[in-house]
Each structure stands twice: as structure tokens, then as C-alpha cells.
Amino acid sequence: MPSPHSSRCPFGPPPEYTEAAATAPVTRARMADGESCWLATGYTEVRTILSDHRFSADARHPAFPFLLPGRRELVAANPTFLRLDDPEHARLRRMVTGDFLVKRVAALRPDIQKVVDDALDAMTEGRSEADLVADFALPVPSLVICLLLGVPYGDRARFQGLSRVLLSNNAALEEVTAASDELRDYLTELAATKREHPEDDIISRLAVRDDLTPREVAATGVLLLVAGHETTANMIALSTALLIDDPEQIAKLADPAMVPGAVEELMRVLSIIDNGLPRVATEDVELGGVLIRAGEGVIAMLSTANRDETVFGGPGHRPVDEVDLGRDSRRHLAFGFGVHQCLGQPLARAELQIALATLFRRLPGLRLTVPREELAFRTESLIFGMRSLPVAW
Numbered sequence: 001m002p003s004p005h006s007s008r009c010p011f012g013p014p015p016e017y018t019e020a021a022a023t024a025p026v027t028r029a030r031m032a033d034g035e036s037c038w039l040a041t042g043y044t045e046v047r048t049i050l051s052d053h054r055f056s057a058d059a060r061h062p063a064f065p066f067l068l069p070g071r072r073e074l075v076a077a078n079p080t081f082l083r084l085d086d087p088e089h090a091r092l093r094r095m096v097t098g099d100f101l102v103k104r105v106a107a108l109r110p111d112i113q114k115v116v117d118d119a120l121d122a123m124t125e126g127r128s129e130a131d132l133v134a135d136f137a138l139p140v141p142s143l144v145i146c147l148l149l150g151v152p153y154g155d156r157a158r159f160q161g162l163s164r165v166l167l168s169n170n171a172a173l174e175e176v177t178a179a180s181d182e183l184r185d186y187l188t189e190l191a192a193t194k195r196e197h198p199e200d201d202i203i204s205r206l207a208v209r210d211d212l213t214p215r216e217v218a219a220t221g222v223l224l225l226v227a228g229h230e231t232t233a234n235m236i237a238l239s240t241a242l243l244i245d246d247p248e249q250i251a252k253l254a255d256p257a258m259v260p261g262a263v264e265e266l267m268r269v270l271s272i273i274d275n276g277l278p279r280v281a282t283e284d285v286e287l288g289g290v291l292i293r294a295g296e297g298v299i300a301m302l303s304t305a306n307r308d309e310t311v312f313g314g315p316g317h318r319p320v321d322e323v324d325l326g327r328d329s330r331r332h333l334a335f336g337f338g339v340h341q342c343l344g345q346p347l348a349r350a351e352l353q354i355a356l357a358t359l360f361r362r363l364p365g366l367r368l369t370v371p372r373e374e375l376a377f378r379t380e381s382l383i384f385g386m387r388s389l390p391v392a393w
């Protein structure tokens with residue numbers, strides 16, 4: 001399969017995916033390791049794959065398709081609930097659902113606002129230029145997830161670097177294995193300390209439970225730490241880069257009533273989990289005009305599903321390839337769908353709403369300091385993003 005975002009428009013899916021979507025909603029494709037799989041690009045088909053129990057997310061299944069070659073043993077040896085099926089998935093997810101409920105996250109909004117304000121104060125103090133990734137997009141979600149998990153923020157350079165290696169599609173397997181081991185050992189040690197001296201945080205609450213093994217606690221900690229900062233950081237940076245020269249759209253963020261819908265539209269159009277979600281069929285399934293046989297791998301492509309004209313198009317709006325903060329995008333699939341739908345979505349939404357509205361309100365003159373063609377996108381990662389975003393105000 002092509003490397004996502006090799007297209008002319010860095011924000012959109014590569015032409016190969018768009019062409020596949022135009023041909024049929026489910027087509028044959030080849031993975032980076034040479035294995036064949038099905039590529040689902042249609043909205044309905046992607047939703048079906050993600051919510052139908054005949055498609056498994058268990059990475060230990062011998063035919064599970066891996067987006068990155070050589071990861072089978074590594075992922076199978078360190079399963080997180082992201083790559084397990086029910087009932088194992090439900091048992092582990094249940095341990096942390098309470099911490100990410102909409103009501104719980106709503107109570108965190110003042111704390112998130114303070115993190116955002118402090119980051120902007122630090123970024124702008126005595127300066128009129130910055131790298132928005134290093135000084136804002138990455139610190140905000142990293143600090144928030146550290147507070148929730150009870151991970152010392154002082155360790156951020158270590159866990160941010162290790163996460164990046166884990167998600168990279170060009171790191172050597174030995175490097176990825178070493179990063180995975182180091183991150184797991186780090187969380188195992190942290191959990192052991194918190195079991196002795198529990199505090200008011202998620203790792204402490206998991207560590208004191210007797211129905212979880214230390215390995216399960218560490219795996220859940222790794223999943224939350226990695227998913228909790230890298231995704232939202234890239235969404236903040238990409239959203240800023242997308243909107244920065246578009247005053248008509250920025251004006252919409254000034255209206256608090258429009259901010260939640262605006263964030264859904266940014267989630268839709270950016271679809272940062274842009275390598276697709278892997279699954280394997282456990283029974284024969286007829287879908288999108290093809291027969292997917294039991295034991296065949298399937299990649300559900302969120303970025304093309306999120307550009308379906310019939311769902312997101314309509315008169316009075318910009319084309320679906322373009323951002324339109326007034327569009328009703330609530331049916332987007334950027335957080336996935338079904339039992340594995342993103343656990344952290346209330347948190348991600350709150351962070352994005354607060355970060356973007358505050359950024360454009362406080363810095364109305366925000367502009368790029370390099371030509372748009374020179375922006376450095378993170379194309380080597382399972383999560384699309386930006387390496388840096390040089391701005392001035």
C-alpha cells in the first residue's frame with residue numbers, strides 16, 4: 001500500500017486510496033510486507049468492519065494484517081486491549097472507562113484551560129516566533145495525560161521519543177523492540193512504586209488492583225500514554241497549519257457555540273490515523289460486492305470513509321476534501337467505530353476545543369514563517385502529524 005500523504009495535498013489521503021475508493025468500496029491491496037489484504041474505503045463498509053463481530057482486532061490471530069512489517073511477534077507478546085477482542089478487551093477497557101467519561105472530562109476543563117494558557121504564556125513571553133509543535137501542540141496533551149496517569153512530566157523527553165519510535169514505519173525492528181521494552185519497563189516500575197504509595201491517578205488505581213497482572217497494568221499504561229499525547233498533539237498542529245491562512249474559518253472559532261462542531265470537522269478532514277485500522281475476518285462476509293473469506297486481513301481506511309460525498313457533502317458547503325467548520329461532521333469515523341471506538345475521545349475533544357479556540361483568540365495575527373511548501377509533515381508514522389510548525393504573531 002502506498003505511504004499515506006505522498007499526495008500533492010499533504011492533508012488528504014494519497015491518490016491511490018482515493019482512486020481505489022472511486023473504483024469500489026472494497027478492493028484488493030498489498031501490504032508493505034507483501035501480504036495481500038482487503039482495503040475498505042467506503043463509509044458504510046468501514047463502519048461495518050469496525051462494528052461487526054465477524055471482524056477481529058486480535059493481533060495474535062495468525063492472519064492479522066500488520067501495517068508495519070515485522071511487528072507480529074512484538075505486538076503479540078505485548079497485547080494491549082486495542083488489539084484484543086471481547087471478553088478480554090472489555091475486561092481491560094472497563095478498568096479505565098470511568099476516567100474518560102464525558103462527565104469526568106467536563107470537570108477537567110478548567111485544568112485543561114490552565115495548561116493551555118500556561119503553555120501560551122511560556123511560548124509568547126518575550127518572543128514573537130516559536131515552533132508551535134515543540135512549544136504548544138506537544139506540551140498541552142503530554143501534560144494533561146501525565147496529570148491523569150500520574151506519570152512525571154519531567155520524563156516527557158523519554159516517553160515522547162520512545163512513542164515516536166514505536167509508531168514509526170521506518171525504524172529498525174531492533175530499535176522498535178528496544179523502545180517497546182523500555183516503555184513497558186518504565187511503566188512497570190512506576191506502577192510498582194505506586195502500588196506501594198498510591199496517589200490520586202490512573203496508574204495508582206490500576207496498580208493496586210489484584211485482578212490485573214503487572215504486565216496488564218504496564219500494557220494499559222503504555223497504551224494510554226502513547227495514545228494520549230501523540231494523537232492530540234498532531235491534531236493541534238495540523239489543525240493550526242490547515243486554518244492559519246483561512247480567516248473565514250478562524251472567525252468561526254471565535255463563536256463558542258461553533259467550536260465543538262468545528263473540532264469534529266477538523267477530525268474528519270484530517271483523519272490522522274491515516275494508515276487505516278487493521279482487522280481479520282473470522283467468518284466469510286459479503287461486503288461491498290466482494291466475498292471476504294474467513295482468515296483474510298482487512299484494512300478499514302478512515303480517511304476515504306470520512307470524505308464520502310453522500311454522508312458529508314451537500315449544498316452550501318465547501319467540497320468534502322476541504323475544511324468547512326460549519327459542516328455537520330458528527331458522523332465521522334476518525335475516532336473509529338464499534339467496541340474499539342476511541343476511549344479518549346471526550347478528552348481529545350476537550351483538549352482540541354480549548355487549545356484551538358484559545359490559540360486563535362490570543363494570537364489573532366498568527367502566521368507561518370516559512371512558505372507552506374516547506375512545512376515538515378510526519379509521514380513516517382502510523383499517526384499523521386507535523387515535525388515542526390514555525391509561526392510568528
Ligand code: HEM
Nearest residue numbers: 081082224227228231232277334335336340342343344348
Ligand atoms: C485526536 C486524537 C485522537 C484520535 C484521532 C484517536 C483515534 C483513535 C482511533 C481511530 C481508535 C480506534 C482504533 C481501532 O479501532 O483499531 C482509538 C482507540 C483508542 N484511543 Fe484514541 N484517538 C485520539 C486520542 C486519544 C486520547 C487523548 C486517548 C487517551 C488516553 C486515547 C486512547 C485510546 C484508547 C485507549 C484506544 C483503544 C480503545 C479500545 O480498543 O477499546 N485516544 N483512538
